[in-house]
Amino acid sequence: MPRFYVDGALLAGQTLSLPDDVVRHVQVLRLAAGDAITLFNGTGGEYHGVLVDIAKKTALVRIDSHNEREAEPPYRVTLAQGVAGGDKMDWLIEKAVELGVAGIEPLMAERGVVRLVGERALRRQAHWQALVRAACEQCGRNRVPEVAPPRDLSAWLAALPGASDGDVRLLLSPRAEVSFDALPAEPPRGRVTLVIGPEAGFSPAEESEIASAGFSALGLGPRVLRTETAGIAVLAALAARWGGW
Numbered sequence: 001m002p003r004f005y006v007d008g009a010l011l012a013g014q015t016l017s018l019p020d021d022v023v024r025h026v027q028v029l030r031l032a033a034g035d036a037i038t039l040f041n042g043t044g045g046e047y048h049g050v051l052v053d054i055a056k057k058t059a060l061v062r063i064d065s066h067n068e069r070e071a072e073p074p075y076r077v078t079l080a081q082g083v084a085g086g087d088k089m090d091w092l093i094e095k096a097v098e099l100g101v102a103g104i105e106p107l108m109a110e111r112g113v114v115r116l117v118g119e120r121a122l123r124r125q126a127h128w129q130a131l132v133r134a135a136c137e138q139c140g141r142n143r144v145p146e147v148a149p150p151r152d153l154s155a156w157l158a159a160l161p162g163a164s165d166g167d168v169r170l171l172l173s174p175r176a177e178v179s180f181d182a183l184p185a186e187p188p189r190g191r192v193t194l195v196i197g198p199e200a201g202f203s204p205a206e207e208s209e210i211a212s213a214g215f216s217a218l219g220l221g222p223r224v225l226r227t228e229t230a231g232i233a234v235l236a237a238l239a240a241r242w243g244g245w
Contacts, residue, residue, distance in 0.1 A: 001048075002035075004037060005133045005134075007041065007042075009041070012063050012065050013064075015060055016062075016063060018058075018061055022059070023058060026051070026059050033051050033052060034050065035051050036049070036051075042142070042143060044143065045066055045068040045069060046066070046142050047065070049061045049062050071142065073187075073239060075187040075192055075244070076191055078102060078105060078193045079104050079105070079235070080107055080196070081096075081105070081196050082107050082109045082197040082201075083106050083108055083109075083114045084198055084199060088199075088228040090127075091228060092228045092231055092232065094132075094135045096232065096235060097132050097141065098138075100235070103145050103148070104146070106147065107150070107151060109206060111199075111200035112199075112200075121149060124150065153206055157209060164190050166188050168192045168193070169213070169215040169216065170193070170216055170234075171211065171215040171216065171218065172195065172230050173217040173219065174201070176219035177217065180220055180221075183218075185241065187243060192238075196230050220237075
């Protein structure tokens, strides 16, 4: 059943005029009056309805019921990712959403090839947030992760709240001495924050700064993974270890 994100209130029993972007998507899929669709707005659950009218620039849906179904893992991971160049960041964000990440923090690092400031940073953030919504439509998630504005690593670390009991803070590093097998076997009670550097990695000074903020350096074995591979690999491994599947 086609799924669409709607930024607004949804209520079983109402007839709703769909937003312009959803109307365009409905038309691309060649849906017709009488076709069933699913809507969600990120506040929880999903709404099942039927298209009752489609015109050139408008579409009406009758919302019949609300389903409390969720597809979230039993833990919350925030991915703090060094901004990668080209289309790598787009691909990484899309796959991270499919793997259940709860939030994404784009970071600019000393060795990063991408610098985002001002209007350019806002446009990129909006682009990434649109990718997140599309990934949720595709993979069946009803909770929409938030992409934060791109920030320098030091500014992000300075703004981090103090760690609470049960929080897990991990820095993925090829120089780490802690192996993946050393992680707890059960999902942590607190927040999980995973930090990954850009293409050239973090500098030694940056790794020291991250460690000072309470992060443990974690390794994934003898092979050095690319930045766009590392996050996906560890998110999939955490899902297997902590019941995220």
